[in-house]
Amino acid sequence: MLKRTDVAGFLQGLFVLPLCALFGGLVALLFKAHGFGLWACVGFCALFPIFGAVKTKQKSLLAGLLVGVIVSIILLVALAPAHAEEPPLPLRGFSVCLDPGHVSETSAGTVSRDGRLTEAHVNWVIAQRLTRLLKAEGATVVPTKLHESQVVANRRRAEIANAMHADLFLRLHCDSGEQSGIATYYPDRQGRRFGVTGPSPEVMRSSRRAAQSFQPAVAASLRGVIRDAGIKGDSQTGVGGKQGALTGSIFSQVPALTVEMCVLTNAHDYRFMKAAAGQDAMAHALLAGVEAVAVQEREER
Numbered sequence: 001m002l003k004r005t006d007v008a009g010f011l012q013g014l015f016v017l018p019l020c021a022l023f024g025g026l027v028a029l030l031f032k033a034h035g036f037g038l039w040a041c042v043g044f045c046a047l048f049p050i051f052g053a054v055k056t057k058q059k060s061l062l063a064g065l066l067v068g069v070i071v072s073i074i075l076l077v078a079l080a081p082a083h084a085e086e087p088p089l090p091l092r093g094f095s096v097c098l099d100p101g102h103v104s105e106t107s108a109g110t111v112s113r114d115g116r117l118t119e120a121h122v123n124w125v126i127a128q129r130l131t132r133l134l135k136a137e138g139a140t141v142v143p144t145k146l147h148e149s150q151v152v153a154n155r156r157r158a159e160i161a162n163a164m165h166a167d168l169f170l171r172l173h174c175d176s177g178e179q180s181g182i183a184t185y186y187p188d189r190q191g192r193r194f195g196v197t198g199p200s201p202e203v204m205r206s207s208r209r210a211a212q213s214f215q216p217a218v219a220a221s222l223r224g225v226i227r228d229a230g231i232k233g234d235s236q237t238g239v240g241g242k243q244g245a246l247t248g249s250i251f252s253q254v255p256a257l258t259v260e261m262c263v264l265t266n267a268h269d270y271r272f273m274k275a276a277a278g279q280d281a282m283a284h285a286l287l288a289g290v291e292a293v294a295v296q297e298r299e300e301r
């Protein structure tokens, strides 16, 4: 026959542990403790009823406590997967060699009409923003230069991309001239520089496929704010017209894209790229482009 005191002891044991653990959780939240700190607070507070029950040697209290512990463990195990199932990072396992264009052996880059914004600076600023976004999505990012004014030869930039076996060699530039908008260039012909012919037909194919995924995603992200100037071949650039391809493309052994993010001498594009909001929109658009290339490359594997 159960005595009233036994039932009371059992219930006390059953509820006192979760209550103490809850108190520990609240203390942890008050001190903004996470991970180990949170569990240490919960565990420490939960120890009190256990010690109390052992000390009194009251069987009903101990039984209640034991059931409380078992139920708590079952609940924790049942609820844990809901927290563990975070969405996988979209760019985990994808590597980008990010190349802020200029200063190179051939050019310091273009400058806005008022002379206040250099291409090298814009390329550098966007590269920094894009690096943060890419890394947040799990991508491996290796830059071709470590500070804004660093001079890096175009051949060297490709060698950095090759050494890391980048899934994408992404080169950031700004154009000059009368036109406007964002355009993506890929090596559409082999070129020749320093006695070397390149890139390989396979790199030309993979670069073209990358451009076909990259540019539509970028343009869609920037629709209404900057013109879609389309996909173009390296051979349509000044240097590419002479050499067959850009020097960075000639030496690249991985898919190589050169993005002319805007026309810095165009008044609309200049205003867009000068503003922090424009730079942020550009970095997010380029991220969307890289995501599209990653999806396409994964499908082809």
Ligand SMILES: [Zn+2]
Residues within 6 Å of the ligand: 101, 102, 109, 110, 119, 173, 174
């Ligand atoms: Zn440039």
